Amino acid sequence: MNTWGEVVVGLVILVGLLGVIVPILPGVILIFGAILVWAIMTGGATAWTVFAISTALLVLSGVVKYTWPGKNMKEAGVSNRALFFGAVLGIVGFFVIPVVGLFLGFVLGVYVSELHRLRAHNQAWPATVHALKGVGLSMLIELFGALLATGVWVAGALIT
Numbered sequence: 001m002n003t004w005g006e007v008v009v010g011l012v013i014l015v016g017l018l019g020v021i022v023p024i025l026p027g028v029i030l031i032f033g034a035i036l037v038w039a040i041m042t043g044g045a046t047a048w049t050v051f052a053i054s055t056a057l058l059v060l061s062g063v064v065k066y067t068w069p070g071k072n073m074k075e076a077g078v079s080n081r082a083l084f085f086g087a088v089l090g091i092v093g094f095f096v097i098p099v100v101g102l103f104l105g106f107v108l109g110v111y112v113s114e115l116h117r118l119r120a121h122n123q124a125w126p127a128t129v130h131a132l133k134g135v136g137l138s139m140l141i142e143l144f145g146a147l148l149a150t151g152v153w154v155a156g157a158l159i160t
Contacts, residue, residue, distance in 0.1 A: 001041040006157055009038045013150050020143045022099065028058050031146050035153050042160055050156030054149035061145020068141065069134035076130035078110070079117060083131060086110035107132065 001009075012034035019027030032055065039051035073083070086109035093105020110131045114124035 001038060001160075005041060006038065009034045009153075010157075013153065017143070017146055017150065020139065020146050023102070023139075024094075024099070028062065028142065028146060031149055032058055035149065038153065038157070044160065046156055046160050050152055054152045057145050057149045057152065061141055061148075065138045065141045065145075069138045072137070073130055073134040076127065078127045078131045078134070079114070081117070082110045082113035082127065085113040086131060106135070 013031050015025060016027040016030030016034065019025030019030055021027075035051055035054045039047040086106040089109030089112075090102045090106035093101030093103075093108070095101070097104065107128060111124055111128040114127040115121065118124050118127070
């Protein structure tokens with residue numbers, strides 16, 4: 001692959017990393033796709049090894065992203081219903097107040113759902129905080145996996 005092709009792949013990976021941080025774009029899918037295109041265009045054992053390792057890192061971080069924070073939230077007593085309402089209001093909030101509304105809608109949805117379920121602010125708010133910590137941990141895990149995959153790609157691009 002020529003230099004300009006690698007620059008384009010690198011830019012798509014950068015957009016993917018931003019998509020992990022600001023969940024508007026499908027970050028992991030962009031990173032996976034960019035590295036796949038690079039591997040196809042570059043060819044050879046090194047490129048496909050880089051693709052395989054990057055894919056394994058992205059898949060592993062995806063699995064950990066959903067299991068570890070979810071387990072912590074279950075132990076803290078956050079209901080699945082609260083997370084569902086948080087997600088729904090987050091999506092609505094995103095369209096009402098771009099970008100910031102996603103966060104505000106999620107918090108409001110989780111809090112209102114937990115307040116309805118628990119009937120007390122002093123129990124609903126800690127559950128909301130646990131849900132926020134879980135979402136933050138989930139984002140960090142996904143970002144870590146994406147950064148590792150990006151690092152593997154950079155190393156592979158320098159080698160080839």
